[in-house]
Amino acid sequence: MTDPGSRQKHEQQVSLQLDLAARDRAHLWHPYTQMQTAPAPLVIVRGQGVYLYTEDGRRLLDGISSWWVNIHGHSHPRLNQALAAQARELEHVVFAGCTHRPAVELAEQLVALLPSGLTRIFYSDNGSTAVEVALKMAYQYWQNRGESRKSFITLHDAYHGDTIGTMSVSEASAFTRPFAPLLFPVARAYSPYCYRCPLGLERSTCQVDCLADLERLLREKGDSVAAVLVEPMLQAAGGMIVWPVEFLAGVRRLCDRYGTLMIADEVLTGFGRTGRMFACEHAAVSPDILCLSKALTAGYLPLAATATTEAIYEAFLSDDRNKTFFHGHSYAANPLGCAVALASLELFRTDGVLARVRALEQQLRARLLPLQEFPLVGDVRVIGGVGIVELVQDKKTKAAGGYLDQLGPRLAAEFIQRGLLLRPLGNVLYFMPPYVITEQETDWAVDQIAAVLETWQ
Ligand SMILES: Cc1ncc(COP(=O)(O)O)c(C=O)c1O
Numbered sequence: 001m002t003d004p005g006s007r008q009k010h011e012q013q014v015s016l017q018l019d020l021a022a023r024d025r026a027h028l029w030h031p032y033t034q035m036q037t038a039p040a041p042l043v044i045v046r047g048q049g050v051y052l053y054t055e056d057g058r059r060l061l062d063g064i065s066s067w068w069v070n071i072h073g074h075s076h077p078r079l080n081q082a083l084a085a086q087a088r089e090l091e092h093v094v095f096a097g098c099t100h101r102p103a104v105e106l107a108e109q110l111v112a113l114l115p116s117g118l119t120r121i122f123y124s125d126n127g128s129t130a131v132e133v134a135l136k137m138a139y140q141y142w143q144n145r146g147e148s149r150k151s152f153i154t155l156h157d158a159y160h161g162d163t164i165g166t167m168s169v170s171e172a173s174a175f176t177r178p179f180a181p182l183l184f185p186v187a188r189a190y191s192p193y194c195y196r197c198p199l200g201l202e203r204s205t206c207q208v209d210c211l212a213d214l215e216r217l218l219r220e221k222g223d224s225v226a227a228v229l230v231e232p233m234l235q236a237a238g239g240m241i242v243w244p245v246e247f248l249a250g251v252r253r254l255c256d257r258y259g260t261l262m263i264a265d266e267v268l269t270g271f272g273r274t275g276r277m278f279a280c281e282h283a284a285v286s287p288d289i290l291c292l293s294k295a296l297t298a299g300y301l302p303l304a305a306t307a308t309t310e311a312i313y314e315a316f317l318s319d320d321r322n323k324t325f326f327h328g329h330s331y332a333a334n335p336l337g338c339a340v341a342l343a344s345l346e347l348f349r350t351d352g353v354l355a356r357v358r359a360l361e362q363q364l365r366a367r368l369l370p371l372q373e374f375p376l377v378g379d380v381r382v383i384g385g386v387g388i389v390e391l392v393q394d395k396k397t398k399a400a401g402g403y404l405d406q407l408g409p410r411l412a413a414e415f416i417q418r419g420l421l422l423r424p425l426g427n428v429l430y431f432m433p434p435y436v437i438t439e440q441e442t443d444w445a446v447d448q449i450a451a452v453l454e455t456w457q
Pocket residue numbers: 126127128129131159160161162231236237265266267268269293294
């Protein structure tokens with residue numbers, strides 16, 4: 001760089017970039033962040049594969065898939081290409097009254113992949129809206145059929161999003177407490193959090209009795225229940241709770257027995273995260289409504305899809321316009337998002353993606369289960385590409401600080417020092433990398449986790 005003009009420009013760019021954290025502090029307000037005490041944000045300038053690069057030259061392994069969205073790695077050439085090609089043709093168009101090839105093709109491909117019977121796709125733009133759509137669809141479905149079903153059953157420890165509706169159906173927690181008077185009431189059945197069985201039972205009987213609790217609610221509420229909403233197999237933000245597969249099968253069975261709808265929130269679990277394309281496949285169940293977002297676009301763009309059956313769709317068909325589903329978002333079916341989602345599905349077909357997740361699962365099991373011996377480790381759980389280590393203060397009593405435990409931020413800071421980006425949920429530490437992670441990289445990440453936990457006070 002000999003030209004003084006270009007050197008000056010380069011120096012200006014560098015100083016602007018180095019200044020970013022301070023400029024961020026001046027105007028930005030970050031999600032889930034106590035701005036008074038949070039450390040300065042990491043300034044990320046580039047992503048490549050499983051790595052993120054900071055402006056001060058550090059490389060961090062993305063152990064949380066950038067909030068659970070990334071699956072094929074950052075800046076994937078084929079996804080980049082699909083995005084650029086689509087941008088040259090059509091970046092966006094209103095989806096009421098118009099359609100476009102990427103939206104149609106994506107719907108066709110999703111329907112072919114989804115559990116049987118889910119044949120209609122309604123697009124929105126994030127996980128919370130995918131669930132809001134599901135709730136509203138279920139609620140209005142019964143009205144359109146002339147039935148009054150006005151309640152929902154959800155599970156304890158559930159997390160379905162941050163809008164008023166999705167907070168209502170999530171567990172009451174620090175996230176929702178300030179808004180409690182605004183939220184609509186729901187009935188909550190126990191989730192099979194077998195390590196901390198809510199009914200104080202053995203692991204082996206926990207899920208049976210959690211199902212009995214759900215059945216009790218269904219019986220009590222009779223035909224007022226519009227739907228039962230669950231995060232199949234992995235309840236994520238509520239503590240990375242992995243279910244016994246029988247519980248998922250049982251939810252479907254009970255919804256059928258009591259004649260209500262089952263909604264599966266696969267916003268996190270969809271697209272291979274649990275080792276199957278969709279978590280419902282573990283128990284071969286088809287819900288009536290299924291919500292997708294996050295990895296739908298492999299972490300590139302905000303897009304969501306709520307899939308449902310012809311029976312539900314048909315209940316909205318009428319000469320009476322009041323039966324219309326009056327719901328829509330400006331960026332519904334954004335063509336850029338749809339094009340990247342199609343390219344992501346193509347990678348699933350050509351690159352053995354699910355086989356890679358299953359290999360990752362084996363490795364995580366082999367490497368994480370021995371950590372159970374550490375004094376600090378209460379439970380180790382693995383499902384698909386997610387490895388979970390639940391930390392306790394005392395193994396016998398299982399005492400732990402929960403989500404607001406300072407342990408989480410302290411551990412996160414320690415891992416960042418070591419080049420690993422993790423974001424523990426309080427005392428629940430989890431590792432959820434993009435599926436393109438290599439065996440060596442996984443070994444390295446688990447080595448960091450083991451080294452920190454072995455000596456942690
Ligand atoms: C199961 C589940 N549902 C819904 C959401 C909400 O998604 P979003 O953050 O895109 O609104 C999340 C987010 O973590 C989730 O894990």
